[in-house]
Amino acid sequence: MNSNPDIHFEMQDTVAVVRLTRPTKRNALNDKLIASLRHIFENLPATAKAAVIAGDGDHFCAGLDLSDLQERDAGQGMHHSRSWHHALERVQYGPVPVVAALHGAVVGGGLELASACHIRVADESAFYALPEGTRGIFVGGGGSVRIPRLIGVARMTDMMLTGRVYNAADGERVGLAQYLEPKGTSFAKAMELAKRIGNNAPLTNYALINVLPRIAEQPADQGFITESMISAIAQSAPEAKQRVRDFLEGRAAKVQQA
Structure with a gap:
């Protein structure tokens, strides 16, 4: 299914569990990891009825691995962004509902990944940010489409213009997560929901x-x-x-x- 050490896949009964496994990098995303994510969701076993995406260590995902950032001309930049779009579309419009188990940093590309999932379960350590605006870049993984549908254009604009960070409680209040759980329990709750979802028709x-x-x-x-x-x-x-x-x-x- 997958040979990339930065992402782990396993079936737990009828739930496909996908873990980002770069804890020393706060599970930052690079192109290889995004390609592996796409491959996993394009090849889920027929026995999978739901999926959970989680992150190892103290954070869900701190966004783009800036060491992977390259200088690109406009055409190359567009095609790079589209490759992320194609991968996250496999999550959002794949064969099974996907639950994100959020904790720690849910930042930049990590928030874009979370927004492609259907249900987001955060624990009390979660925090959300879109620092691209203050770094002179723009979201490129579908965030400008998905995130405003969760929290509205005005809130996303504020996050990108000012670097505003939402804590777990405020994130749940504005719609970045549907569930808020005690610290350390987001994965357990996500699995509970995924198993329940898998029992639906x-x-x-x-x-x-x-x-x-x-x-x-x-x-x-x-x-x-x-x-x-x-x-x-x-x-x-x-x-x-x-x-x-x-x-x-x-x-x-x-x-x-x-």
Whole structure:
């Protein structure tokens, strides 16, 4: 599956666990690591029902490895950025939902990677920043598309103009994470959620990660017709029919307040 020592892949039951393993570099990203990430998500085993992305050591990911930064002309820079786009699209629009387990630095390219995941679980040590603006560069891994959809254009602009850093609590409040857990427990919570997600009907999961984001970008009339079609497809699956029968016949758990 992968021969890069800076990233580790394993299956834990039906959950694909992907770990960044450069703790001495705060799991900073380079092109080789991004290519390995793309390869992993393009070749997930058929048994995978969900995935978790995490980082070894004290940090999730401190962004781009600046030692990997090269002088490029405009064309080379564009193609380099697009290679990151293609890799992170495999995470966002792949076959299974992806949960990010965040702790420590979630900075620059690390925040771009986290924003490509479907659920973000942070612990109390997490902090978020986009230092590219103060370093004279711009995000290039899809952050200008994904991050404003989480927190709005104004907040991202503030982060890049001023170098503002959000702590874990404020990050969860503005939408950078959906869950905030005690320090050291984000991976355990991410695994719990991934296992729960993996029990959903596969076609429903696929619709949620591949169709719902596109519906959200469509005009209302187009969104409604897209919704009607994917709704019909999802409910026609044999597994969906069985789940509805289980609910109607009292075999399915009722929704309860947490």
